Amino acid sequence: MYDFEPEEASCWRLKGQGNANAVFAYASGKEHHVLRVRKEKLPENTHPETSEALAGLEKKVWEGVITDWGSGGAAQDQYENKVLRPLLGAECFHRGEYVRLPVDFAATLARTYGLQLSQDAWIAPDHTVFCPQPSQEPGPRSRTLSCAMPTICLELKPKCGFLPTSPCIHPGHSIKRRVPRFQLHQQLKLAQGKAENRSSYNPLDLFSGDSLKMHEALNDLLTCPQNNLRLFVDGEPIAQHRLEQKLVEVSSPHGGLDWVLSTITAILLQTGVLIKVLGVQKLDTYDVEGIKVLVDSLLAEASKASAGSSAQPSGPGKADSCTDTTKPPQSTSEAPLHEAQREALKPLLQLDSAAAFQAVRDYLTAVTAKDLSIMITFRRSSRHTGSDDSAVRHTAQMEVRDPEAHVLTDGGHETEYMVALVDLDIKPLKKIYEHWKLDRDIMWMVADDPVASEVL
Ligand SMILES: O=P(O)(O)O[C@@H]1[C@@H](OP(=O)(O)O)[C@H](OP(=O)(O)O)[C@H](O)[C@H](OP(=O)(O)O)[C@H]1OP(=O)(O)O
Ligand SMILES: Nc1ncnc2c1ncn2[C@@H]1O[C@H](COP(=O)(O)OP(=O)(O)OP(=O)(O)O)[C@@H](O)[C@H]1O
Structure with a gap:
């Protein structure tokens, strides 16, 4: 093509x-x-030996899939x-x-x-536009709604929408059970200069299914979009610093930002996409604190089993040169496993290999769902179709030809929309060690920073 x-x-x-x-x-x-x-x-x-051991284990983890x-x-x-x-x-x-x-x-x-x-x-x-765009020659799929506004695409990267409850979490890290991971990570990003301003966005609100809370979460994303909200207008990416202003500009004749946020909320609720994404995120049942220990033990077993192999008995968390030894040794993250964790880990470490591989696969799959983005593309019709909703929906279904598009009605107006998921990459096994290190750094940050503890 x-x-x-x-x-x-x-x-x-x-x-x-x-x-x-x-x-x-x-x-x-x-x-x-x-x-x-x-x-x-x-x-x-x-x-290199660690990489080889990880690659070998990765193949076993995904065997059959x-x-x-x-x-x-x-x-x-x-x-x-x-x-x-x-x-x-x-x-x-x-x-x-x-x-x-x-x-x-x-x-x-x-x-x-x-x-x-x-x-x-x-x-x-291209998920940021309908096919074809309104300005173009009509084609076989083009008998769409006559449009009063440009095509808007909002891309949400919602991140993790639940609080972990795994007993494998160190008791010293109990803040993870109370404060969303996104907000904890904000703390580290601010300290490292990776974020200029603190985002008040709360993924738990977006995933709550409560339209008021969802509206609020979207509003917080607008105020501080970081990499969690992006805007495209007629397919053109809009610079992050102009996002809110541009959205006001294109939506003001139609109810402005409030209408946009209500429309996004309605689309998210109507499609149920967040419920599905959350379900996949929740496959992370052991938390990285549990999964990392499981992978350590699987690597150690593989090393023992491969006669004559010189593979390292533990993962890159111990073997590579990235481990930051400048951090305070008294931190709970460097401390040996807590008794409660040791107990919680017992059943995990006793799983047979098929169940252990499934646990690792589930964790990695959950990570994809915590990192994906949802692209919501919509445009409003100029036509006022009356107030009988069922009649409107019927008419709309007859007229909208793009098979990807669905229709939402409000106040007699029709809004055509599409929802797509992007960034569904498989996460490599070695990421577990990166996640564990990041988790440890976040915990250090939160524990060591009195302002952070206060804000959170
Ligand atoms: O670990 P996180 O939560 O910081 O997520 C990473 C994202 O950072 P974020 O916090 O969303 O800014 C990060 O996003 P950015 O590139 O920083 O926009 C990536 O999506 C990364 O995935 P990958 O390495 O590209 O496969 C993401 O890594 P994974 O956790 O998905 O492996
Ligand atoms: N099918 C698509 N149509 C339109 N835009 C897209 C599409 N896929 C991706 N994009 C745009 O490109 C950006 C980067 O793509 P993608 O998220 O796949 O990159 P990535 O490197 O995997 O991201 P991350 O760093 O989050 O892992 C997306 O945020 C989105 O704005």
């Missing part, structure tokens, strides 16, 4: 990027696809199809098609935007 000759690279415009991927839109505007290109990974600071770890995106495809789709439902899923980019094309794109890009990429629908 697309020509990936190097001279074609200029047709692709950077639309967004994260840690792991850069996303480009086709500049002609005729096509409604994005190219999501995997960034080149930096060389890792991990002991992922059968192809080679290049070509098969592992991600199998993860989405076999693990995520049954849990999250097919509605919000738009799995892209893997493409191996020619080396010259990837290099030209990388040079243009100053990025380090791999050749691994996916073509996916």
Whole structure:
């Protein structure tokens, strides 16, 4: 469908990027696809034997689910199809098609935007626009609502929507049971200069199912969007500092920000997408404090079992050179396991290998759901269709041709919308050690900072 000759690279415009991927839109505007290109990974600071042991364990953990770890995106495809789709439902899923980019094309794109890009990429629908855009020639799918406003896409990265209750959590970390992880992490981000202002956003409110609390959570995201709220207008990404102003501008003839937030809330409730995402997040039942110990023990067992192997008996948390030894040794995180944790961990460490691998898979799957984004794309019709809601819904269903679109009615107006989930990447096993270190750093931060303890 697309020509990936190097001279074609200029047709692709950077639309967004994260840690792991850069996303480009086709500049002609005729096509409604994005190219999501995997960034080149930096060389890792991990002991090679540890990496090998982790890679071996990772294959065992996913045995029977992922059968192809080679290049070509098969592992991600199998993860989405076999693990995520049954849990999250097919509605919000738009799995892209893997493409191996020619080396010259990837290099030209990388040079243009100053990025380090791999050749691994996916073509996916552009979720920030309807197909086709209102300004374009009508096509077979184009008999959509006549629009009074541009297409708005709000992208939410809701993060973890529940408080952990795992008995594997150190009693000294009980704040984790009371304060959402997002707010605890804010503390560390502020201290590290990764966030300029504290966000008051509370994911528990967004996931509450209570429209007033959801409205409030969305309002907090607007006030301080960080990387948890992004705006696209007619497919164009809007700079974070202009987000609120632009949203006011495009929505003011239709009820302004209040209408936008109510619409988003109604869409989230109508689709039930947050309930599904929360269900997957809750597969993290042991917390990283439990899962890290389980992975340590699985690595130790694998090391014992492989005769003659020189693999390290523990994970990178102990073996690599990233461990920060400058932190106070009296911290509960460096202390040996608490008696209560030891007790709580017993059943976990006695699981047979199939159940242990399932526990690790569940944790990793939950992490995907804690990191995904929800793209909500909508536009309001100029037509006033009367006040009989059932009649309106019927008419709307007859007229809206984009199979991805649904319709919401308010005050006789029709709002066409689509919801899509993005960033559904499988998380590598080694991430568990990164999560554990981050968790430890957050706990140090909160324990050591009297202001933090007071604010939280
Ligand atoms: O660990 P967290 O909660 O900070 O989440 C990371 C995100 O940070 P955030 O706190 O949302 O700013 C982080 O987001 P940013 O790149 O900072 O926008 C990534 O999404 C990262 O995932 P990956 O390494 O790209 O696979 C995320 O890592 P995972 O936890 O999903 O492995
Ligand atoms: N199908 C899509 N249509 C339109 N925009 C998209 C699409 N997929 C991704 N994007 C945009 O590109 C951005 C980066 O994509 P993505 O979240 O996949 O990157 P990532 O590196 O995996 O992110 P993270 O750092 O959170 O792990 C998204 O935040 C979103 O704004």
